[in-house]
Amino acid sequence: MLHAYEARTLRQPAGASSLTIMDITAQAARLPAFENHESIWLGRDEKRGLRAIVAIHDTTLGPALGGTRIWPYASFEEALADALRLSCGMTYKAAIADLPLGGGKAVIMADPKTGKTAALLAAYAEMLAALNGQFITGEDVGLTLADADFLRARTPNVTGTTRGGSGNPSPVTAKGVYLGIKAAAKHRFGTDDLTGRRVAVQGLGAVGSALCEKLHRAGASLAVADIDAARVEGRAGISVLRP
Missing domain, CATH: 3.40.50.720 (NAD(P)-binding Rossmann-like Domain)
Known part of the structure; x- marks a missing residue:
């Protein structure tokens, strides 16, 4: 069972938001894919249909960078393992390329064809903003250029956009x-x-x-x-x- 921990480096969601964010690092540490990750965040918004995981592996070189994948995972554990594995890979990719960035990854548990709504993306943008600059994201499976533009209009820590970003990666x-x-x-x-x-x-x-x-x-x-x-x-x- 997941338990909420003190939000060490989060901004509280504004107003009467239905979004909740929990630190699930301790639970994630039990999985084989865990590689000394710095923090794992679970964002949930039942009203707007969001269930997302942001895995931050290592920020030694800078804020974590990694795409957001939207996929209908068979289970929460499968989604968490994917986020852990991919975020670790992003750390090495950034380091090899000598970028001032760390590794991270986000997954949203939803079918991108039927479950991806404006309300869900708005809730996710709120989660990104609450992470207070720890994580920069962009396109991955299920997240389009238009989706990235939608997120960027609501939070600055999104790249791969048509405005203020690098475009379609x-x-x-x-x-x-x-x-x-x-x-x-x-x-x-x-x-x-x-x-x-x-x-x-x-x-x-x-x-x-x-x-x-x-x-x-x-x-x-x-x-x-x-x-x-x-x-x-x-x-x-x-x-x-x-x-």
Whole structure:
């Protein structure tokens, strides 16, 4: 059972807000995915349909940065484990890139197709603001550029926006993966020419689709898979990986 702890570095939600925020670090520490995280916050707003976890792994180099994922997790424990694992990875990514940022991640337990509402996002923006600068977020699975703009209009600690941010991060992420594939090819084959190379891409979201376009233009042979069958239909010349 979750217990509320003293909100050490939070701003209290304004007015008669229905949002509550709890420190669940002690509970999260029992999971295998816990890696000495600094703090784990649970935000709940039954009235507006929000159930969100913000995992802050390490802020040695600066405030935690990580995307917000909206996904219909099978259980709370599954959502928490995902937030723990991804936030730890963000710490290493920022450190490797020599950025003045730490690692964090947020997950919202909802179906992005049916459960993502303006009220839910407004409650989440309130949670971000209450974290008082500890966590900066942006797009991930289920959170679009329009959603990021919506959040940014309500709290400043959101990036990947059309105003005051870097814009849609998906094409940049896809380019990074593409360059990584070329580097791996050169290491293995002595050339980064991808003509005729067979590349498997799992997931055809914003990043995966952009990556496939780059690989296709480079002459690679693609095999793709996605849990959404509609995303792979009608892709001429591309093999579909099936379980």
